[in-house]
Amino acid sequence: MRSILGTAANGLTPTCDHERVTSDSAVLDDRYGRRRPGRRLLLIGVSVAFFVVFGGWLAWVMWDSSTPEVESDLLAWEVVDDHSVTARVDVRLRDRNVEATCKLRAYAEDHTNVGELSFAVPGPDFDEDGPIEVTIRTERMATSVERIGCTTPTQKRPR
Numbered sequence: 001m002r003s004i005l006g007t008a009a010n011g012l013t014p015t016c017d018h019e020r021v022t023s024d025s026a027v028l029d030d031r032y033g034r035r036r037p038g039r040r041l042l043l044i045g046v047s048v049a050f051f052v053v054f055g056g057w058l059a060w061v062m063w064d065s066s067t068p069e070v071e072s073d074l075l076a077w078e079v080v081d082d083h084s085v086t087a088r089v090d091v092r093l094r095d096r097n098v099e100a101t102c103k104l105r106a107y108a109e110d111h112t113n114v115g116e117l118s119f120a121v122p123g124p125d126f127d128e129d130g131p132i133e134v135t136i137r138t139e140r141m142a143t144s145v146e147r148i149g150c151t152t153p154t155q156k157r158p159r
Contacts, residue, residue, distance in 0.1 A: 069093065069155045070100040070121070074147035075131050085142045088131040091121050091150060102150040103158065104134065106142035114138040121150065 070093050077087040085106050093100060099120065106115035115138035136145065149158025 067094065068159050069095065069098050069152045070150040071159045072102055072147060072150040074104070074145065077145035079142060080135070082141045083138050085115065085136045085138060085145055086133060087136060087145050088133050089147065090131045093121065098152050100150045100152050102132075103148035104136055105146045105148055106136045106138050107144045107146065108138075108140055109143045114140055114142050 070091065072092070073090045075088040075090050077085055079085050087104055089102060089104070091100065091102060101118055101120050103116065103118045105113055105117075108114045115136045117134060117136045119132075119134055121132070136142070151158050
């Protein structure tokens with residue numbers, strides 16, 4: 001009877017020697033290599049440290065962005081005459097000692113810039129309870145006023 005596996009060149013039928021197959025870890029390590037035992041722990045440690053630093057940075061950025069040194073709102077504006085507009089601006093300072101500068105812009109009916117005003121918010125004697133009223137000189141009749149925002153020496157983005 002002929003074997004399913006066929007016959008070897010020497011005429012013997014190949015067989016499997018079950019005693020030579022082993023799962024001994026030393027043999028598998030020799031055959032496939034083994035990673036250093038601390039490499040996985042090192043990778044986990046570096047990953048955790050990275051995410052802790054990233055999370056701390058993210059929390060700081062969120063806090064810093066949500067608590068600006070100065071904020072402002074344009075409450076109202078009124079055209080006084082062909083060459084001036086009065087605006088009321090509400091300015092909120094986080095610290096009374098901060099030096100803030102605010103900017104307003106007046107536009108004409110054709111959306112061109114006809115006037116601009118930068119004004120400093122008074123320092124420690126500033127009364128935060130009331131709005132600041134300022135007059136913008138214009139080249140011609142203004143139809144709208146835009147609040148650009150307020151900045152400080154350390155807060156460059158107008159708010």
